[in-house]
Amino acid sequence: MAYGSPATEADIEPYYTHIRGGRKPSPEALEELSARYRAIDGSPLTTVTRAQAAALGKQLRLPTFVGMKHASPFIADGAAEAQKAGIKRLVALPLAPHFAEMSVGGYRRALAAAWDGDLVFIPGFHDHPAFISAIRAVLSEALAESWPDQLFFTAHSLPARIVAEGDGYYDRLLESCRLVEAGMELPRWEFAFQSASTTGEPWLGPDLLEAVERSGARHVLVCPIGFVADHLEVLYDLDVEAQAFARANGISIRRTASLNTRPDFIKAMAAVVTDALRHASPAPA
Numbered sequence: 001m002a003y004g005s006p007a008t009e010a011d012i013e014p015y016y017t018h019i020r021g022g023r024k025p026s027p028e029a030l031e032e033l034s035a036r037y038r039a040i041d042g043s044p045l046t047t048v049t050r051a052q053a054a055a056l057g058k059q060l061r062l063p064t065f066v067g068m069k070h071a072s073p074f075i076a077d078g079a080a081e082a083q084k085a086g087i088k089r090l091v092a093l094p095l096a097p098h099f100a101e102m103s104v105g106g107y108r109r110a111l112a113a114a115w116d117g118d119l120v121f122i123p124g125f126h127d128h129p130a131f132i133s134a135i136r137a138v139l140s141e142a143l144a145e146s147w148p149d150q151l152f153f154t155a156h157s158l159p160a161r162i163v164a165e166g167d168g169y170y171d172r173l174l175e176s177c178r179l180v181e182a183g184m185e186l187p188r189w190e191f192a193f194q195s196a197s198t199t200g201e202p203w204l205g206p207d208l209l210e211a212v213e214r215s216g217a218r219h220v221l222v223c224p225i226g227f228v229a230d231h232l233e234v235l236y237d238l239d240v241e242a243q244a245f246a247r248a249n250g251i252s253i254r255r256t257a258s259l260n261t262r263p264d265f266i267k268a269m270a271a272v273v274t275d276a277l278r279h280a281s282p283a284p285a
Helices: 009-019 027-039 045-060 075-084 104-114 129-145 169-182 208-215 237-248 263-279
Strands: 089-092 118-121 150-156 189-194 219-223 252-255
Touching: 009 027, 045 263, 075 104, 089 104, 089 263, 104 118, 129 169, 129 219, 129 252, 129 263, 150 169, 150 208, 169 189, 189 208, 208 219, 208 237, 219 237, 237 252
Parallel strands: 089 118, 150 189, 150 219, 219 252
Antiparallel strands: none
């Protein structure tokens, strides 16, 4: 399961409306989002997610089904496809490493409403050794090209109220970063958030671009550890918006390669699924 993305520009308004719980966006907000998608020639997220699912199925020798949180094929569509195929026990893998009730919890609720068979739900994999190893691999490749002044790990920001609600999202993000650091040499690093929405309430910070400016670094490497595929938050927020910021400030910003269908990431996901099954309750007879 993944967040979802509009297949065409005509799909952006219903996609945005679904994210907003049925409330249509203003014309200005819709145009702003549409312009971002035009700037990257559309998001490849659905295509990448299908490829990840196919590669994972081949690795595990199991049938796989794809469901998106906010776009077709929806999570309910994937569940219906699995049911039609005669599946009795489903392993649910949101492609989001760091659990937050506001984000990953939404995948669980959508699937629970659509699936009444046996379910093994994987609530994140931020500390799984195979995932950490895959992150180290993309970091090693980037560091071999050049050594930056500053490394920033990033993930999608969420409303700051989740901290008061006791959600450990931020702690899980920092744990991932420290696990990565424990197994390799890294430049000076910080964690920063990206891709905050304008909703009229505070979101978790610091924001990446503010943190870059404050750091005074001239050569920056970004590792978007909270994302496992190319999509708007990577291709626009980092490859377009952050690059425009870098040019305006006379600095360089690079990012690590996305995990997408890298063999080490597919093997990592296979390990996550296998471990989840190993620790799950026995399947009903």
